[in-house]
Amino acid sequence: MHTPGLQNMVNALANPPPPAPATQNLPDARVLIDRKMMLVDKSIESIENIGNKKRKNLEQIMQVMQYRMQMQEQQSQGQGQAAR
Secondary structure (H helix, E strand, O other), rough: OOHHHHHHHHHHHHHOOOOOOOOHHHHHHHHEEEEEEEHHHHHHHHHHHHHHHHHHHHHHHHHHHHHHHHHHHHHHHHHHHHHO
């Protein structure tokens, strides 16, 4: 079975085009790099915020679980004393 689309993909992967020559001047290139750096910085801040939120959520979950464990221990101690 012949699949022309697959053959084109194989050719594109096997023979990538040469890299394009630098067509921008230095000031334009610096502006581009600055924009990309700002984007990366924003992405890092976003990831840090997400990590902080997840950490706070985990701490809250741990507090609830500890509270529930304490309540369970108190109930089991109360039942053990009632049986005596």
